[in-house]
Amino acid sequence: MDITPRSFPITNAPAWGRVRRSRRVADRALKVICAIFTALGVFVLGWILLMLVYKGGSALSxxxxxxxxxxxxxxxxxxxxxxxxxxxxxxxxxxxxxxxxxxxxxxxxxxxxxxxxxxxxxxxxxxxxxxxxxxxxxxxxxxxxxxxxxxxxxxxxxxxxxxxxxxxxxxxxxxxxxxxxxxxxxxxxxxxxxxxxxxxxxxxxxxxxxxxxxxxxxxxxxxxxxxxxxxxxxxxxxxxxxxxxxxxxxxxxxxxxxxxxxxxxxxxxxxxxxxxxxxxxxxxxxxxxxxxxxxxx
Known part of the structure; x- marks a missing residue:
């Protein structure tokens, strides 16, 4: 029996392409959201640490x-x-x-x-x-x-x-x-x-x-x-x-x-x-x- 890919043609290629594009968009959107919140967390933590080093260091003697x-x-x-x-x-x-x-x-x-x-x-x-x-x-x-x-x-x-x-x-x-x-x-x-x-x-x-x-x-x-x-x-x-x-x-x-x-x-x-x-x-x-x-x- 011939089971080459030509025996099973893709009948709904446009729909499958739209699904793949939507998945790429969702993946990139999630990456952007994760990056934004990661940067926000790092910024807040860095701000706290910098303030601690600045005020704590100036008080050391x-x-x-x-x-x-x-x-x-x-x-x-x-x-x-x-x-x-x-x-x-x-x-x-x-x-x-x-x-x-x-x-x-x-x-x-x-x-x-x-x-x-x-x-x-x-x-x-x-x-x-x-x-x-x-x-x-x-x-x-x-x-x-x-x-x-x-x-x-x-x-x-x-x-x-x-x-x-x-x-x-x-x-x-x-x-x-x-x-x-x-x-x-x-x-x-x-x-x-x-x-x-x-x-x-x-x-x-x-x-x-x-x-x-x-x-x-x-x-x-x-x-x-x-x-x-x-x-x-x-x-x-x-x-x-x-x-x-x-x-x-x-x-x-x-x-x-x-x-x-x-x-x-x-x-x-x-x-x-x-x-x-x-x-x-x-x-x-x-x-x-x-x-x-x-x-x-």
Whole structure:
């Protein structure tokens, strides 16, 4: 049988041509719309960043890093206590969240896998990823602040840890799932128990990705304000050794100083916003470099 193209002539060529032209027009229109909105987003983001660099950079000085936040109506001052307080709260949150997140992610990837319990944990983890941080702050406030007799850095660290845990869990699980099963089988063939295979093979192979997850979680909580308003609050002095009575921190300081009627307070707010933005940018770049290095390997 002759099945050459001549056996099936195109009987409706003009209509087919119109359809193709309409599709080209629709495709080009969508490209133009996407390009316009992309340019709009980049313009707004660039405007915000340029304003932050301009006003924050002009407010930076050695005093910003060496002096404590000034009182109302007081000239000068810095944000050294807020910087140190933010570092303490962030480190405290990550120290609490890292073992919980890594072990939970390891269970989901190595032990639970497709079990019902693993599905429930993933569902709860997804809820926590999308949960408003202010709700987490209210939860920790009810759980810790009244029983402990007031605001504290401990409550702030716990609130930040709850926000960081889902990020670490998700990243750890994803990175461990990328480890080839042949590596686990090789360890099991040598007689190693599953715990040894996980610690010495799976974790080692996914090490860079897991560290990336911790860095991303750190960047996620470094700029959180709402949970700290209900837990660590703020003050204009250095923190107490027991972290009780409130701990000065950059996010809450920026929020309070930006709304203040004092010019030097607003300048310090811009300086603090620039510092915290650069810190988050550095953490994000480090995380991407580690992840890229892991993929290259």
């Amino acid at each position: 050695p005093a910003v890093f060496t002096q404590v936040t000034p009182g109302p109506g007081t000239e000068g001052g810095g944000i050294a206590n807020a910087i140190v307080g933010s570092l303490i709260l962030t480190v405290l949150g990550i120290v609490v969240a890292t073992p919980i997140g890594v072990l939970a992610g390891t269970y989901l990837a190595e032990y639970g896998k497709g079990s019902k319990l693993a599905e429930i944990i993933r569902f709860v983890n997804d809820i926590l990823l999308a949960a408003p941080s202010i709700l987490i702050g209210l939860f920790v406030y009810t759980l810790m602040v009244p029983p402990m007799g007031g605001y504290s850095g401990w409550a702030g660290g716990v609130a930040l840890a709850i926000i960081a845990v889902p990020v670490i869990v998700r990243t750890t699980e994803d990175m461990l799932r990328l480890v080839p099963g042949s590596l686990r089988e090789a360890g099991a063939a040598l007689g190693a128990p599953l715990s040894t295979v996980i610690i010495h093979i799976s974790w080692k192979a996914a090490r860079a990705g897991m560290v990336t997850g911790v860095l991303l979680a750190t960047a996620r909580i470094a700029g959180e304000t709402a949970p700290l308003l209900f837990t660590a609050l703020n003050n204009n002095f250095w923190f107490k050794p027991n972290l009780m009575g409130g701990v000065s921190n950059l996010p809450v300081m920026i929020y309070q100083f930006a709304l203040a009627p004092y010019d030097n307070w607003r300048e310090l707010a811009w300086a603090g916003a620039l510092i915290i933005t650069l810190s988050i940018l550095a953490l994000s770049i480090a995380a991407r470099l580690l992840l890229k290095k892991d993929h290259v390997r």
